[in-house]
Amino acid sequence: MTAERREIQVVHEPPAVRLAARTPAAPGEPEPAWLVHAAADVSAARQVKPDVLPDAGDLRPLDPGYVHQRLASVGVPSTGFDWTIGTLLGAEGALRATVHGERGSWSAALDAAMSVAPCVFPGEPVLRMVVRIDEVVLTGTPPATVIIDAAMDPEAEDTVRALIADVDGRVLGHLTGLRYPVIDAPAPAEDDPRGPAESFTGLSPEELRERVQPEVRAEIAAVMRLDPDDLALRRPLVEQGAGLGDDRHGPPPPGTALRLPPPGDPAVAAAHHHRDRHSPGRTPHRSPPGAGGPGRPDPDRRLIAG
Incomplete structure (x- = not known):
């Protein structure tokens, strides 16, 4: 997703994992510093919450193309992985998408979840990029078709929680504290x-x-x-x-x-x-949500160099 070649570094210093990158130096130039894109703490296996998707309630059918159209309107014409939305339900501050992707890989499912999530915010489309995730819990192997249920967190500004479930509604993973501030x-x-x-x-x-x-x-x-x-x-x-x-x-x-x-x-x-x-x-250049772009960190967030 970059115009030039990058060197990638993954550092595991338990419990921390850090992903960093840099541009290779040209002949005669000093080696640049590593830029830390993301850092996380790995914990023991935990239980997903809730076990099953909540009732659809007042969710109503929407155009399945709504998510991609909204992303394209803010300069994100494509996503990092191949997936499509078969059906889409929505209400104020919530979306539920049936997503067809790749069987056996969490990449497309997570990319879809982090692309659907910023589309739950009401109002005119604006570019939002994820800068923090409080917790990610995944269980088992994802099927080719998953249901992404995303909703605004009423207790935290610019924040969403997302559930990933199979077609029967059994929750396979959750992402909490997805923070999406407005960029530009x-x-x-x-x-x-x-x-x-x-x-x-x-x-x-x-x-x-x-x-x-x-x-x-x-x-x-x-x-x-x-x-x-x-x-x-x-x-x-x-x-x-x-x-x-x-x-x-x-x-x-x-x-x-x-x-x-x-x-x-x-x-x-x-x-x-x-x-x-x-x-x-x-x-302006736009990086699609969930596609590896660095985004902007929280002003108070500290990145630890490795």
Whole structure:
């Protein structure tokens, strides 16, 4: 799901498991730091709750294409694994989908669950990405057809719980505390970044690059605490800067706490705003939910380097 090759690292230090990646260094470049995408604690086998799906209640039939249409409307045209929705029921804050995927593999079932989950939120479609899961419990081998039952958590903001069951309603797995904050919330009308871009319409791509790149590079370098000349244009920003350890000497030692800028950081927001103002026709990249994209961490969440 990336444009360039990545090196992947899976570290198991019981009870913790961490998944990290980095972009291979070009000849003559220092090795970049490892970026931790996800971390989890593995516990002993537990019982799924509840044992069977709750009664359908006031769930009503919906268009089976609703989930994919809603994802596509926020820039997610496809999913990470192959699965389709046969039937879909829904109510305010809840969806129940019959999903046809791959027998014997949890990959498609989990991808479907984490794609259906953000679609339970009411209102206009907005891009949401999962940043935290409190608990995942899976039992046995999943059949080719599963039922995904997702509902908003009334006690936690931006949070969903999901059940995975067989066609008879027997629950095979649950995911609790799925937190889906809004990513790239729409800018207020008075701060619309599209208007000023018209002044660049007469420029060729080369002229636009020459005028915009130095200023944007300087702003991003300031946020990353780098000299503009040290900013590698073709390397992901998450692999650069002072916040992720010493890029020139590999990953930091085990147990080092890494902090990423919070989503509301004013300097980061300013850099994003400037980028959008001077990039007419630019379509932001979207990673599909559950497809391995890093998402944004909670502002208070700590990632432990390995």
